[in-house]
Amino acid sequence: MQLRFATNLPIEQYIQREAWRGVELDQCPLHPEGGCKIARHGTYSRKFPDGAKIARWYCRKGCTTFSKLPDCLSSRLPGTLIEVETVINQIESASSQEAAADNIRLDISLPSVLRWMRRRLFPIRLTLILLIELLPSLPDNCKPNFSSFRSALGIEFVLPHLRMLASPYLDILPPPLGFGPRPKAHKSKKNHFQHKTGTDPP
Template sequence: MQLRFACEDTGAEYVSRKGWQQATLSRCPLHPQGGCRFARHGTYARVSPPGTLITRDYCPDGHRTFSLLPDCYAARLSGQLSEVEAVVRAVEQAPSQAAACVGLRLDIELPGVQRFVTRRVQAVHQALVVLKGLVPERFGRCGPTLLAFALVLGVSGVLVALRGLAEPWLQQLPTPLGFSPRRQPGGGRDRARQHRAGADPPGLMA
């Protein structure tokens, strides 16, 4: 289960200062009253930026791992929310999504770029629609686009700002902004991926 780690760092800053060493949970989310065997569960690596490690905790009584994802990182996508936002904004400002795709991801063929872009645009716009319903007094009158939300919030980095503002609903909001598992065909969801117990590799806690 992913949880928010409130953090103002960019990905590079998080790696540089080894931010995972400061990411901790004071109590078990399943047993806030205590009494379980809640403990640190090492870390796992993310591909981008290189060197990124994410803190994990584990409740053996509840058979659940908890990972603390910094605000700058996209949930269940490689990279950062700022990178996702750049793609979605490019589409919102282009004459069409096809036109926006031409200049993106030159390392893969155009059909792959279109799938890459469509996944991000749909996920972000879906999250914005949900937020409009959850916070109508603030977002009810704006369109479900990053450009519209940026005007309301008065910020350039909309997704990172929303990660904090929408903290009470992150388990309901779709990834990459929120932490809700992806829906599967037939109405099911991905099972929460649990990590094997294990210590950090030598030197990581230095």
């Protein structure tokens, strides 16, 4: 189970300071009453960025492993939230996804780049749509894109800040921001971008 390590350390400092060593888990999320003897269970290494490790615990009674992901890192995607946001900014400012793909990854074919981009774009759009519903502090005219969130929040990078702002909802939000399940791929992905969440219209 993924938990949040609340920190404003950028990834370089998280690695340099080996910040995972100092991460604490106050109580077992499954047994807040205590008595389950939850214990530190080493770390696991992230493939990207190189050198980043994640603190881990194990509850024997619940047969569950817990890890605490720092706010700078993506959940279930390689790399950092800022890297994801940078890619989506490139897509948002390009004339089309194909045009953005020309500048984003030169090492793989166009269909692969488009898939790679949509793996980021689709769950992030869904997350922003959900957050507009969930966070009353966002203005009513906030749109599910980064430029709208940037001006609403008055910050350069939205995602690390949203990890903090949306912390009560991380279990239901999809990765790479949230720790919930990946959204299921539907036959018509286009509908997902167009429909608002909520009940069906009459």
